[in-house]
Amino acid sequence: MVIAAPASGSGKTTVATGLMAALRARGLRVSPHKVGPDYIDPGYHALATGRPGRNLDPWLTGESTVRPLFLHGARGADLAVVEGVMGLFDGRGDTDFASTAHVARLLDAPVVLVVDAARQSRSVAAVVHGFATFDPRVRVGGVILNRVGSDRHEELCRSALAAAGVRVLGALRRDDAVSTPSRHLGLIPAAEREAEAVAAVERLGELVARSCDLEALVRLARTAPALPGRPWSPGEALATPAVGVPGGSRAEASADAPGGGRGSGPVVAVAGGAAFTFGYAEHAELLQAAGAEVATFDPLRDEALPEGTAGVVIGGGFPEMYAADLAANEPLKRRIAAFPGPVAAECAGLLYLCESLDDHTMCGKIPAKAEMTPRLTLGYRDAVATRDSLLTRAGEPYRGHEFHRTAVTTDGEPLFRWEGGGDGHGDPLLTASYLHLHWAGTPSAAQRLVSSSRSPSALR
Numbered sequence: 459m460v461i462a463a464p465a466s467g468s469g470k471t472t473v474a475t476g477l478m479a480a481l482r483a484r485g486l487r488v489s490p491h492k493v494g495p496d497y498i499d500p501g502y503h504a505l506a507t508g509r510p511g512r513n514l515d516p517w518l519t520g521e522s523t524v525r526p527l528f529l530h531g532a533r534g535a536d537l538a539v540v541e542g543v544m545g546l547f548d549g550r551g552d553t554d555f556a557s558t559a560h561v562a563r564l565l566d567a568p569v570v571l572v573v574d575a576a577r578q579s580r581s582v583a584a585v586v587h588g589f590a591t592f593d594p595r596v597r598v599g600g601v602i603l604n605r606v607g608s609d610r611h612e613e614l615c616r617s618a619l620a621a622a623g624v625r626v627l628g629a630l631r632r633d634d635a636v637s638t639p640s641r642h643l644g645l646i647p648a649a650e651r652e653a654e655a656v657a658a659v660e661r662l663g664e665l666v667a668r669s670c671d672l673e674a675l676v677r678l679a680r681t682a683p684a685l686p687g688r689p690w691s692p693g694e695a696l697a698t699p700a701v702g703v704p705g706g707s708r709a710e711a712s713a714d715a716p717g718g719g720r721g722s723g724p725v726v727a728v729a730g731g732a733a734f735t736f737g738y739a740e741h742a743e744l745l746q747a748a749g750a751e752v753a754t755f756d757p758l759r760d761e762a763l764p765e766g767t768a769g770v771v772i773g774g775g776f777p778e779m780y781a782a783d784l785a786a787n788e789p790l791k792r793r794i795a796a797f798p799g800p801v802a803a804e805c806a807g808l809l810y811l812c813e814s815l816d817d818h819t820m821c822g823k824i825p826a827k828a829e830m831t832p833r834l835t836l837g838y839r840d841a842v843a844t845r846d847s848l849l850t851r852a853g854e855p856y857r858g859h860e861f862h863r864t865a866v867t868t869d870g871e872p873l874f875r876w877e878g879g880g881d882g883h884g885d886p887l888l889t890a891s892y893l894h895l896h897w898a899g900t901p902s903a904a905q906r907l908v909s910s911s912r913s914p915s916a917l918r
Contacts, residue, residue, distance in 0.1 A: 469604035474541035479663025489535035494543035583618035628670025692747035724768035731756030736774030744904035769911035772807030826868035847884025858893035
């Protein structure tokens with residue numbers, strides 16, 4: 459089932475995460491998914507279910523890949539819960555492309571609408587009626603009321619919705635004890651909160667369990683028809699062009715045939731820890747299928763890269779929150795600055811590779827300075843690579859996403875250009891940009907990185 463809402467801030471994450479935890483506590487194997495490019499909510503989903511949180515994004519991976527990615531993530535599960543993004547019909551620009559409704563249609567899944575009932579009663583029915591009838595291809599199977607103030611308030615809302623023919627599947631009272639703290643880019647990632655995050659997810663599960671009709675929700679999920687097609691396979695993705703996604707070209711042939719399990723080739727070190735929490739589960743799977751052995755390291759704590767590292771991936775996160783600690787780890791900064799192999803960096807990784815971030819000295823691998831700004835840069839990008847780099851070839855189109863409150867000052871031609879902007883640094887052993895890519899839509903990225911890790915001198 460898909461958990462959606464009329465607008466952001468209605469309580470989707472509270473309900474979706476709590477529902478996942480509550481169903482798991484009932485003994486069900488729950489597969490967690492998130493619509494869109496969000497990295498933070500899937501971290502809470504993973505805590506709630508014990509399975510990797512996976513994103514479903516028609517823009518980043520192409521429409522034809524959404525269903526296979528869903529089947530891949532849901533393999534072996536009893537039930538799947540998909541948390542939506544923004545309002546139900548909010549997509550790219552003035553369309554519903556890549557919206558929650560779009561993904562619900564691709565999965566042919568019923569929708570549960572989470573409605574913030576604060577400061578309204580009978581009007582709730584008008585809101586729900588509009589959403590339930592706006593697009594007949596989207597099946598709204600019920601409503602969960604959020605922030606209900608009292609028994610009387612709940613009674614009024616339920617009565618109005620019953621008259622409108624919409625079933626109420628739950629009603630959550632206002633409860634500050636289950637709120638999740640946020641900051642400038644949204645919720646604080648679960649990996650940064652550790653024990654506190656685990657406790658928060660448990661409380662969300664308890665709240666949903668006592669406030670919602672779990673049996674009715676399970677029955678609703680089971681009305682979704684069986685999905686035809688095969689689950690996504692990282693090995694097959696490396697051997698087959700991605701359909702409908704710029705940048706999804708066939709990966710270069712490798713001496714090691716793409717497979718499925720843990721790689722036994724070059725070690726690719728992937729940054730983790732509290733400062734670098736943004737990443738898609740499929741990236742590591744693609745690296746392994748391309749023949750790499752994936753190892754993680756924490757730039758906050760580790761003074762050296764994993765033994766035998768031949769390639770490095772530094773994804774997104776919140777380095778600005780940990781700039782002083784990152785700057786203090788001089789041994790690792792020196793090793794990364796001098797690392798002779800391929801390095802792929804996105805957003806936070808870009809900042810870490812710069813000479814400085816505000817007043818803190820970073821690795822200095824890129825001749826650029828970064829600083830916090832009051833402006834949020836957010837949105838999908840239709841990008842074109844201006845030249846060859848580790849992951850790109852000149853003229854190739856890419857679909858990505860930007861999400862940051864920082865700016866990088868540098869000279870020279872940006873690696874990527876898109877309408878109204880561009881950024882990035884690149885050479886045969888480096889790709890570093892604000893642009894977040896989903897490698898299930900651009901599988902060539904994983905193959906190029908692993909191929910370069912085997913013989914970096916060949917690309918100099």
